[in-house]
Amino acid sequence: QVQLVQSGAEVKKPGASVKVSCKASGYTFTDYHIHWVRQAPGQGLEWMGWINPSSGGTKFAQNFQGRVTMTSDTSITTAYMELNSLTSDDTAIYYCARENWYFNFWGRGTLVTVSS
Amino acid sequence: DIVMTQSPDSLAVSLGERATINCKSSQSVLYSSNNKNSVAWYQQKPGQPPKLLIYWASTRESGVPDRFTGSGSGTDFTLTISSLQAEDVAVYYCQQFYGSSRRTFGQGTKVEIK
Numbered sequence: 001q002v003q004l005v006q007s008g009a010e011v012k013k014p015g016a017s018v019k020v021s022c023k024a025s026g027y028t029f030t031d032y033h034i035h036w037v038r039q040a041p042g043q044g045l046e047w048m049g050w051i052n053p054s055s056g057g058t059k060f061a062q063n064f065q066g067r068v069t070m071t072s073d074t075s076i077t078t079a080y081m082e083l084n085s086l087t088s089d090d091t092a093i094y095y096c097a098r099e100n101w102y103f104n105f106w107g108r109g110t111l112v113t114v115s116s
Numbered sequence: 117d118i119v120m121t122q123s124p125d126s127l128a129v130s131l132g133e134r135a136t137i138n139c140k141s142s143q144s145v146l147y148s149s150n151n152k153n154s155v156a157w158y159q160q161k162p163g164q165p166p167k168l169l170i171y172w173a174s175t176r177e178s179g180v181p182d183r184f185t186g187s188g189s190g191t192d193f194t195l196t197i198s199s200l201q202a203e204d205v206a207v208y209y210c211q212q213f214y215g216s217s218r219r220t221f222g223q224g225t226k227v228e229i230k
Contacts, residue, residue, distance in 0.1 A: 035219065037166075044224040045158075045166065045209055061218055062117065095165055101213045102156035104177070106165035 002026040004096050004107035011113045012086050019082040020110045022096030029077040030054040033099040036070065036081045038092040039109075046092075050099065051079055086114045118142050118212050122222035128230040135197040137225045139210035144190050147215060154214040157186055157195045160224075161206045169208075170195065197227070205229060 007021040022034060036048040049060035051070040058070045069082040079096060094110045097103035119142040129135045145154040153173035158166035168177045170186035173193055183198040197204055210222040 037221075044207075045160075045211075045221040047211075047219040047221060050219075059216075059218065097165075099213075101154070102168060102171040102211070103158075103166070104168050104171075106167075109165055 002098065002105045004098060004105055006094075006096060006107040006110045009111040009113070011115065014087055014114055014116055016086050016114075017082060017084045018086060018090075018112050019080055020094050020096075020112070022079045022081075022107050024077045024079065024098070027098075029072075030074055034070075034072065034079040035097045035099055035103060036068075037095045037097060037103075039095070040089070040092040043092075048081070048094075053077075053079065083112075086112075088114050090114050117218050118145065118214060118220055120210050120212055120220050120222040122208075122210055122225050124225060125223070126226040126228065128228045129197075129200045130230045131202065132199050133230075135200050135204070135227055137195045137208050137210075137227075139188075139193045139195070139222050141191045141193070141212055145212045145214040146190060153189050153193070154212055155186070155188070155193050156211045156213060157184075158209045158211065159204075159206045160209065166209060200227070200229070202229065 003025045005023045030053050033050045035050040051058045053072040072079045091114045096107040098105040121140045123138045147154050155173040157170040160166045174186045185196045187194050207224045207226050209224050
């Protein structure tokens with residue numbers, strides 16, 4: 001069965017970077033884009049971008065251009081999202097999701113807390 | 117980017133009654149290659165990731181109860197829960213996945229029991 005297993009919670013200081021991983025299994029990793037979506041406490045879903053694990057191509061939301069990097073390692077079927085220059089506004093749960101046009105599989109989420 | 121606007125922000129419905137959530141896109145999301153509207157609906161309960169309910173505006177995901185129905189075309193879409201159950205208390209989001217566009221979600225609609 002399809003599974004997306006994300007890395008554990010992180011606590012970071014303002015100005016730091018965070019890298020979240022998403023380990024995929026149960027399907028051919030290179031056949032589907034992986035998207036990243038975040039959710040601040042008590043807020044809605046915010047799409048961040050996607051990576052095509054086959055080509056390494058990416059596309060980002062304008063809000064994150066220049067501050068986010070998405071990569072993948074096909075040898076271990078894992079996608080990564082790195083966010084730089086963190087502020088308290090980046091405190092959120094970060095989800096990875098597999099695209100089949102829509103998002104039919106989601107990771108459980110990774111809580112990133114930014115606090116001095 | 118395509119903006120998705122949901123209404124209302126919240127609603128309270130009696131058990132067994134109908135709940136209706138609307139979603140409007142800022143431009144048409146009709147995908148010409150298959151003549152389908154590129155809209156999905158998700159349900160999110162506290163402490164859980166979103167769960168796909170509906171895709172291509174009206175196709176129910178496997179295992180989703182048939183009291184959930186998606187409809188609409190062009191720029192106006194609706195999610196209807198025909199007979200609200202206690203387990204349907206959640207926040208519902210629409211999302212567009214039109215072509216190669218940046219994906220966007222509606223702001224969410226919180227459904228509660230009256």
